[in-house]
Amino acid sequence: RKTKKIIKKNIDDINFHNSIDNDDCDEQPALSKNLEHIPFEYSRPSEENLLKRAREFYDITNARRTIRFFSKDKVPKNIIREIIRSAGTAPSGAHTEPWTFVVVSNKNIKMNIRKIIETEEEINYKKRMGKKWTTDLMPLKTNWIKEYLTDAPYLIIVFKQVYGLLPDGKKKIHYYNEMSVSIACGILLTAIQYAGLVTLTSTPLNCGPALKKLLERPDNEKLAILLPVGYPAVDATVPKLERKSLDEILVEFD
Numbered sequence: 147r148k149t150k151k152i153i154k155k156n157i158d159d160i161n162f163h164n165s166i167d168n169d170d171c172d173e174q175p176a177l178s179k180n181l182e183h184i185p186f187e188y189s190r191p192s193e194e195n196l197l198k199r200a201r202e203f204y205d206i207t208n209a210r211r212t213i214r215f216f217s218k219d220k221v222p223k224n225i226i227r228e229i230i231r232s233a234g235t236a237p238s239g240a241h242t243e244p245w246t247f248v249v250v251s252n253k254n255i256k257m258n259i260r261k262i263i264e265t266e267e268e269i270n271y272k273k274r275m276g277k278k279w280t281t282d283l284m285p286l287k288t289n290w291i292k293e294y295l296t297d298a299p300y301l302i303i304v305f306k307q308v309y310g311l312l313p314d315g316k317k318k319i320h321y322y323n324e325m326s327v328s329i330a331c332g333i334l335l336t337a338i339q340y341a342g343l344v345t346l347t348s349t350p351l352n353c354g355p356a357l358k359k360l361l362e363r364p365d366n367e368k369l370a371i372l373l374p375v376g377y378p379a380v381d382a383t384v385p386k387l388e389r390k391s392l393d394e395i396l397v398e399f400d
């Protein structure tokens with residue numbers, strides 16, 4: 147009975163956050179009522195190939211590092227477009243695809259973004275984050291000065307659509323929008339890495355409203371993440387971090 151209560155509460159929360167009244171809702175599903183189901187095209191790799199591919203993919207993802215020093219060299223725009231196309235393949239709650247990717251290469255807008263973020267981050271570091279947080283970050287040598295925001299040829303700013311809008315102007319529920327956008331961001335990071343570019347997973351604290359205004363985003367969108375994208379500076383350094391071993395992250399039941 148307790149689990150039932152918890153489940154009911156979670157569902158109520160989803161409905162509440164989307165201001166949905168179930169007694170006064172659309173009769174029609176958001177997707178087509180007659181949505182066709184078609185055969186899935188798939189060719190099964192040999193076990194040998196499965197292992198080979200899984201290992202190759204690990205090598206690629208394991209080479210990814212957060213880079214804070216960017217080259218100013220240009221990157222062709224169509225590469226960024228392809229990368230974003232990959233991110234848009236992420237699964238989403240009820241196939242609502244609740245994401246918007248804003249790509250900025252304009253110098254002035256990048257400068258404005260940098261100004262907004264550095265102003266807020268200086269307050270974050272000096273006042274809001276507190277001693278423990280800034281102490282924990284010390285080994286990573288981060289601070290509120292963010293040259294990468296103007297050095298990198300592109301800034302990808304990801305917004306989550308907390309709800310959508312139907313043609314009749316009614317709200318469309320974006321189930322699990324937070325999770326869906328997080329998965330899309332994971333694919334985005336991996337696509338950047340696979341293409342041979344670098345990025346930095348940045349979550350500018352308290353900058354949402356100002357960035358949203360600058361980038362002319364509508365009411366239903368919230369800032370999720372900001373990724374500078376480009377080549378690393380020739381003298382870029384990274385902290386010498388270790389990853390947890392497989393044994394530390396894996397629990398198996400056979």
Ligand code: IYR
Nearest residue numbers: 283288289290348349350351
């Ligand atoms: N957003 C800040 C602070 C920061 C926080 C964490 I947690 C990091 O892993 C890194 C930085 C900044 O971008 O500097």
